[in-house]
Amino acid sequence: MTNSTSTTTPSNSLAGRREWTAMGVLMLPLLLVSMDVSVLYFAIPAIGADLAPTGTQQLWIFDIYAFVLAGLLMTMGSLGDRIGRRRLLMIGAVAFGAASVCAAYANSAEMLIAARAVLGIGGATLMPSTMALIRNMFRDAKQRAKAIGIWSGVMTGGVALGSVMSGILVEHFWWGSVFLVNIPAMVLLLVLAPVLLPEFKDPEPGRFDLLSVPLSMAAVLPLVYGIKEIPSEGFAPQYVVSLVVGLLFTALFVRRQRTVASPLISPALFEHRGFGPAVALNLVSAFAMMGSAYFTTQYLQAVLGRSALEAALWALLPTVLVGVAAPVSMVLVQRGVHRATVVAIGFLTSACGYGLLALTGTDSLWTALAGAGVLASGAVIVGSQLTDLALGAAPAEKAGAASSLLETGQEFGGALGMAVLGSIGTAVYRHDLAGAPDAARETLGGALAAARHLPPRAAETLLATAREAFTSGMHMAAFAGIAVLLAAAFLAARGLRNTPAAAGPAAGPAAPEPAAPATATCGKATA
DSSP states (O other): OBOTTTOEEOTTOOOOHHHHHHHHHHHHHHHHHHHTTTTTTTTHHHHHHHHOOOHHHHHHHHHHHHHHHHHHHHHHHHHHHHHOHHHHHHHHHHHHHHHHHHHHTOOSHHHHHHHHHHHHHHHHHHHHHHHHHHHHHOOSHHHHHHHHHHHHHHHHHHHHHHHHHHHHHHHHSOTTHHHHTHHHHHHHHHHHHHHHOOOBOOSSOOOOOTTHHHHHHHHHHHHHHHHHHHHHHOSOHHHHHHHHHHHHHHHHHHHHHHHSSSOSSOGGGGGSTTHHHHHHHHHHHHHHHHHHHHHHHHIIIIITOOOHHHHHHHHTTHHHHHHHHHHHHHHHHHTTOOHHHHHHHHHHHHHHHHHHHHTOOTTOHHHHHHHHHHHHHHHHHHHHHHHHHHHHHSOGGGHHHHHHHHHHHHHHHHHHHHHHHHHHHHHHHHHHTTTSOHHHHHOHHHHHHHHTTSOHHHHHHHHHHHHHHHHHHHHHHHHHHHHHHHHHHHHHHHHTTTSOOOSSGGGOSOOOEEOOOBEEETTEEEO
16 A cells, blocks of 8 residues: 555656556447447348438437537547446446447437437447556656557557448348447456556546536537538538637636636646647547548448458558558657657658548549558558547556547547638539439439439449549548648657657656556555
8 A cells, every 4th residue: 555645756757567468458338439439330221211310310310429429539538538438438338238239229210310329328438548647657768669559550550440341241141230249348447457457546636627528519519510511411500600609618618617726628738848739739630530531431332342351451551551660650759759759750641641532533442541540540640640649648647537538629629620621622522513303413322323213324424523533522621631730740849849759769767657546545555
């Protein structure tokens, strides 16, 4: 037993087999949460046939998970700092598992929407808990960088794997099976977590500010909703109003955090060198990653004519490059390359990926896949380094709040990337299809539908024009993405120069840091 407020442990104390085994356990919930983002891609036709949802209900079946997840990340990260990250992780596992069963056996669209909402709540508890526990378990900077690289790779790979698993399961079983795959992993997590995962929490968290919870949700949800809908629906009044309302509540939330005694997200986090730039640049990386996904998924299916399952299987190939990216960034750091340079290299790599997309024609499968892989590799390099910087800069007792802020920024960046780059592509597409039927001018999917009602020669002409227009829109969006990423590379090289060096030979001797607080019991701490 040691006193949690006075004990210190050198930051270079190495994690052993137990910690790395626990790391494997933490990857289970992370993989499932990331997979659930895309797990309905191939299940929705079967769900439509079985539950007969309306068009609006079908949209909510898709979107409610991401909306609730984004809205509650900051709340759950701060809650984990207060009640214990392992405890919150296990509570989230129970909620996620129970909601998975309810979703699998839902007998109405309303029940499925409610189950997906609870899955979002569970996901919001799991994501910041996994990242915060990594911060606490791996005190050595080099080991922490490696663990965060693994975290980033699993997160990115899970999204791609979710759609493929969905297609395979729906082809051989019923649509509810895409949710039941969560159960064994959550049971395993509940069995192993108490044995392998230590408990950590802030010994002096202060009073939980309940008013900040609805304020944070009122800030995040309207912004994500408005940004998410603009690419497909345009700047309709309701979406503009949604953005304005979100910005208003964001201002109120920030004011509340700066004035309340125990804020949900402490403004003091931004006083730590490197934390603010890491959150901002990580948002830009998510902007580029999700902005490209908006085009590549449609390109594989609507331009190249691949089936949904074929497109998902082809989309797995770029993840091979993703698996190499994080180790490469660690090698660079270990050879003495400064973190600012590595992050800039990551942004330049993603820019090269967009360059390949700008060279893609209407029949360029391998060029598109290579572009997607190079872009995602750069994003993983950037994400792993910036996550390590932000978590290393934040106090260990605030790791949950810090990780939730990073992940909320990622949600915003992804939605913003789809909105901005998607709008650019849509504008080019509509301009190039001037004079075509209205349905065909709206989307490439609309052009495919309209072509079914035309004579063969006219249909062929319309489809060729629409595919060329979509590819031209992707090119223009790629040029915009390149500009954003080049600017981000410059800002990273300049803005991160004075941040703490990453783990490696050039980093110098490690300074001691306070031990991460463990569970406090009667003034004592146990791990």
